[in-house]
Amino acid sequence: MKGKASIAFENPPCILGTGCVVGKKEGEGPLGDRFDFVSEDPLFGKNNWEEAESAIQSQAAELALEHAGLTKEDIRYCFAGDLLGQLIATSFGLMNLQIPLFGLYGACSTMGESLNLGSMTVAAGYAPYVMCLASSHFASAEKQFRFPLEYGNQRPSCASWTVTGAGAVILGRGGDGIKITGITTGKIVDLGIKDSMNMGAAMAPAAADLIMQNLIDFDITPDYYDWIFTGDLGTVGQKALIDLLKEEGVSIEGFHRDCGIEIFDAEKQDTHAGGSGCGCSAAVLCSYILPMMQSGKWKRILFVPTGALLSPVSFNEGQSVPGIAHGVMLEKM
Amino acid sequence: MKGKASIAFENPPCILGTGCVVGKKEGEGPLGDRFDFVSEDPLFGKNNWEEAESAIQSQAAELALEHAGLTKEDIRYCFAGDLLGQLIATSFGLMNLQIPLFGLYGACSTMGESLNLGSMTVAAGYAPYVMCLASSHFASAEKQFRFPLEYGNQRPSCASWTVTGAGAVILGRGGDGIKITGITTGKIVDLGIKDSMNMGAAMAPAAADLIMQNLIDFDITPDYYDWIFTGDLGTVGQKALIDLLKEEGVSIEGFHRDCGIEIFDAEKQDTHAGGSGCGCSAAVLCSYILPMMQSGKWKRILFVPTGALLSPVSFNEGQSVPGIAHGVMLEKM
Numbered sequence: 033m034k035g036k037a038s039i040a041f042e043n044p045p046c047i048l049g050t051g052c053v054v055g056k057k058e059g060e061g062p063l064g065d066r067f068d069f070v071s072e073d074p075l076f077g078k079n080n081w082e083e084a085e086s087a088i089q090s091q092a093a094e095l096a097l098e099h100a101g102l103t104k105e106d107i108r109y110c111f112a113g114d115l116l117g118q119l120i121a122t123s124f125g126l127m128n129l130q131i132p133l134f135g136l137y138g139a140c141s142t143m144g145e146s147l148n149l150g151s152m153t154v155a156a157g158y159a160p161y162v163m164c165l166a167s168s169h170f171a172s173a174e175k176q177f178r179f180p181l182e183y184g185n186q187r188p189s190c191a192s193w194t195v196t197g198a199g200a201v202i203l204g205r206g207g208d209g210i211k212i213t214g215i216t217t218g219k220i221v222d223l224g225i226k227d228s229m230n231m232g233a234a235m236a237p238a239a240a241d242l243i244m245q246n247l248i249d250f251d252i253t254p255d256y257y258d259w260i261f262t263g264d265l266g267t268v269g270q271k272a273l274i275d276l277l278k279e280e281g282v283s284i285e286g287f288h289r290d291c292g293i294e295i296f297d298a299e300k301q302d303t304h305a306g307g308s309g310c311g312c313s314a315a316v317l318c319s320y321i322l323p324m325m326q327s328g329k330w331k332r333i334l335f336v337p338t339g340a341l342l343s344p345v346s347f348n349e350g351q352s353v354p355g356i357a358h359g360v361m362l363e364k365m
Numbered sequence: 366m367k368g369k370a371s372i373a374f375e376n377p378p379c380i381l382g383t384g385c386v387v388g389k390k391e392g393e394g395p396l397g398d399r400f401d402f403v404s405e406d407p408l409f410g411k412n413n414w415e416e417a418e419s420a421i422q423s424q425a426a427e428l429a430l431e432h433a434g435l436t437k438e439d440i441r442y443c444f445a446g447d448l449l450g451q452l453i454a455t456s457f458g459l460m461n462l463q464i465p466l467f468g469l470y471g472a473c474s475t476m477g478e479s480l481n482l483g484s485m486t487v488a489a490g491y492a493p494y495v496m497c498l499a500s501s502h503f504a505s506a507e508k509q510f511r512f513p514l515e516y517g518n519q520r521p522s523c524a525s526w527t528v529t530g531a532g533a534v535i536l537g538r539g540g541d542g543i544k545i546t547g548i549t550t551g552k553i554v555d556l557g558i559k560d561s562m563n564m565g566a567a568m569a570p571a572a573a574d575l576i577m578q579n580l581i582d583f584d585i586t587p588d589y590y591d592w593i594f595t596g597d598l599g600t601v602g603q604k605a606l607i608d609l610l611k612e613e614g615v616s617i618e619g620f621h622r623d624c625g626i627e628i629f630d631a632e633k634q635d636t637h638a639g640g641s642g643c644g645c646s647a648a649v650l651c652s653y654i655l656p657m658m659q660s661g662k663w664k665r666i667l668f669v670p671t672g673a674l675l676s677p678v679s680f681n682e683g684q685s686v687p688g689i690a691h692g693v694m695l696e697k698m
Binding site for chain 2: 039080137
């Protein structure tokens with residue numbers, strides 16, 4: 033334990049392999065040549081969007097196993113989730129793995145939640161290897177949360193674009209690559225924002241709270257990290273986050289990046305505020321953050337996937353959009 | 366670690382307090398006088414079913430804290446979930462606690478999933494105290510999964526009745542009450558059942574798989590336990606479970622009970638196959654199983670909440686209803 037909401041691991045788990053699968057639009061973005069697999073077919077050969085998302089998860093899991101040089105029988109637990117009601121992308125995507133499964137829902141923060149629990153499990157000696165995984169699909173998310181694609185509805189400029197993608201990470205006890213040296217687990221933060229099309233603003237308070245907690249718990253300043261990477265705040269949420277932390281006397285300007293801003297070229301790709309979804313932070317982690325660390329360019333990253341805790345029902349009932357964020361400290365030894 | 370999917374804890378976490386809140390129908394059932402609080406108002410004073418479910422969670426959490434003699438500031442993590450899309454009952458129910466939250470979705474197995482992760486966390490020394498919690502509400506579940514109540518649709522006799530209720534358990538390192546001595550984590554089991562009105566049959570294979578795994582991993586026979594308590598198989602699922610295990614050469618007759626069968630008087634209360642929902646196993650655990658152990662009547666229980674991994678979307682798309690179950694070994698020292 034460390035501070036109020038963090039753990040510093042005595043035996044930090046190591047990242048042994050990753051897998052990353054995305055859709056065509058993501059493949060056309062600035063990180064396009066970094067992903068393990070880019071599908072030209074948004075349905076990934078399946079019959080509907082949900083099955084397509086399951087297929088992405090399954091493929092990302094297989095790639096991660098392959099890259100780690102392991103088989104599914106080696107993995108003790110899987111920590112996974114997605115954005116859909118009752119996690120059906122996960123249930124149908126990971127069924128064939130036949131690995132004991134902890135289904136997680138942290139909205140777009142799910143990759144953070146899974147890495148929190150996965151690293152706790154490995155560091156405690158409960159498992160030699162675990163898999164952490166999250167996915168989203170633009171079309172299954174639009175169908176779940178907003179309008180049928182066929183409506184062709186207009187989106188406000190503060191809206192984000194749900195990433196079609198999945199990232200899977202294998203954690204293990206041995207190895208000398210990138211380690212998870214600590215975690216900070218987030219609580220729900222609600223400043224009463226009710227605009228479900230402005231999720232960046234809804235999630236920024238939770239990200240600010242998590243980052244402050246991490247800095248306090250470990251008694252560090254933002255320059256401890258090469259970068260603090262939030263999940264999917266986008267350009268609107270980034271501004272809110274920087275302002276909120278400034279009010280607390282902390283400046284992260286020059287130390288902050290956002291997976292949602294990195295994954296698309298907003299202007300050329302018409303993605304407005306940036307990418308979002310569980311798959312956004314998961315894919316950027318596997319394709320960009322970890323390889324940059326592996327190459328020695330970055331030594332320390334605070335990875336902070338951010339989630340907006342709304343559902344179509346809660347939104348229609350006039351509820352606010354609370355946020356949550358989970359922090360993962362990545363260090364290249 | 367133990368066997369293929371289990372953990373035997375060297376320092377078993379202790380159950381320090383529980384809270385249990387149910388609706389009127391549950392209060393009229395066989396366990397009626399055992400619950401901490403029975404509400405006459407199905408809306409629990411709120412404006413809609415989802416807010417009502419959040420209110421039950423919140424009240425169960427407060428009661429558990431009170432019974433454990435702790436405050437919310439003492440609790441390091443909360444592991445919680447419900448049946449609704451995007452876990453909104455949990456998000457809005459536990460927001461005010463301001464405890465770092467791991468949102469879980471294991472369908473009706475969620476109380477098992479939360480006790481698995483909560484006990485792992487405490488036993489590893491990551492937290493002095495954690496809270497494990499799950500809820501369901503008959504009306505929010507019907508609205509989510511089936512028909513609006515106003516339709517007054519008829520239910521087949523193999524259907525179950527979603528319990529309105531929540532159970533919260535505080536786990537801690539000290540204490541000399543009931544301990545969680547081990548856990549077995551389930552994988553998804555799909556025998557291709559497609560009838561969403563017969564969830565007992567859909568979940569029985571997962572329960573059978575989990576129980577077999579537990580017996581093998583710990584090298585024990587069913588008579589090791591006073592009772593093996595499944596979550597919500599109901600009468601149809603119970604028969605299927607007993608038959609499935611018989612095929613594996615294991616007889617649990619005389620050692621099996623089901624929370625869904627215990628909570629209602631099916632004939633008098635017109636609940637058909639029995640109770641179901643995350644709240645079913647959570648409420649029966651807190652109000653019946655743990656008090657019976659506390660009084661010394663039972664010494665060893667295998668608690669096996671069972672979940673059906675369907676959503677309205679997966680069902681409408683013609684998918685099967687896979688099951689999952691998570692096992693918790695409770696022992697009175």
